[in-house]
Amino acid sequence: MSTLTATLPPAGIQITTDSATEPFWLAAKENRLVAPKCADCGTFRLPPSPFCPNCQSQNVDWVTLSGRATVYSFSIVQGLPGQPELTLAAVVVDLPDAPGARLVSNVVDADPGAVEIGTPLTVDFVEIADGWKLPVFRVAAVAGAAGG
């Protein structure tokens, strides 16, 4: 089966925000991947939360990241109730320019067999419900060849 990986149907994907997480989603609307970095000790954290878990500071610098990521681990979800044809590459990614922080996302438009631990990725954004955008990832192009 050569079905390319996708996301859940985007129009059905909902998110909610609070004061700690809203800047992440507002940046995504502008196609920017950001992460909160403690303004006092420099520790990155995701998901965004009210305190730095290292020094308990509430001062945050929102850092715009390069969008590069690598697959830390993953699962290939083959069909969901009511959506038997869906193939998802659900990934936990490391973010090289936000060390210690991870995101849970999807690799899209890939052959499921092309996703491995260590695979380099780049961010993209998908429109979801209520005007928000969701960061997703694509297999990074390597040395002039199209990835994925």
Next chain:
Amino acid sequence: MSASGPFDTAIVGVGATPYYRRGGSAPQTITELAGKAIIAACEDAGLSVKDIDGFAYYSGAGAGYGQSMDTATFMETLGIPEVTFSAALTSGGGGSAGSIGLARAAILAGDATAVVTVMALQQVKQRLGTVFGAVAPSPENSFLQPSGLVGPGHLMSVLARRHMHNYGTRREAFAEIALSSRENALTRPKAIMRTPLTLDDYFNARMIADPLCLFDFCLETEGAVAVITTSAQRAKDLRREPVGVVAAAHGGVREWGRAFAWYGMPDEYFASSGHAPIARRLYDRAGITPDDIDVALIYDHFTPMVLMQLEDYGFCKKGEGGPFVESGAIRYKGGSIPVNTHGGQLSEAYIIGMTHIVEGVEQIRGTAVNQVPDAKLALVTGGPAALPVSGLILGRMA
């Protein structure tokens, strides 16, 4: 082995409803199922339901996901005159074994004398298998839910993948856990799955969240189980031979934290069960080592998490869980540490960890269907899940 009785508290009664496939317990309600289990546990103990004066729940007194249990409702419907303790461990199924520690704490504090722990589960309104895809997204799980990891098994498949990557663990190891559990269920009258499972069946099964297939997932069943804990002193006068609470512990370390509800664990914790700190405390308190455990009732919602618990509880070294189970070590017949002699949640029934406590009690009483000869110490675990996870060691009173 230094863990010998007398102990301060004991399990004196266990009771359960029949186990049902999803939807099969209707038209009974959660309160009715739980009430039947409580009455059965009291009868087993030789206590009146009116003797119950404490409730020690886990999973926030939730009945599965989306329903709940309530002490006042039980008092009203069962005719319990007065309750002097009513509390629950937080989070989910990780607290199952630890809820007996909560009961023990109430008894040792003098807050209650006969404490019931109960879980009842129905899955018609919301099946557990896709529970995380069904709840409204909070700001926190807006960072998880859109990925399509809709249930606990989908989430734990990502941990299993990392274990395979780090240590070379094979699907054959996960298969062995499923096959061994099934073999144990074949002789169990109450077990839901009583037909043999072969390696071919396993490898031909539908992949749900690769690397996990259908048989790596536990059953989606219904029913209720209740357990009565009292002081060791009172236990002496009751109907059944008391089963001593040798040690109980719940909690965990920040590195495990919300676990697969976020995936922030450092690498040394990611491909683990989060149980290593619980294991250390249990063994310290009991004054024993893994070699002293005669039978292990390991919370088995998903096969790889059994393997990772075997590592965290020290039955084998970290990373060697695959070859360990593939050697036949966990088999009831011929294994060095029989695991889930009741068939577990994979093949008997899933009541969020309670069936493991019942099997631990029956093994120590010497009345188990698949009895481990002369079993003196039984390990029971709850979780892996978001903290707390928990463990319990049961033993003979003398």
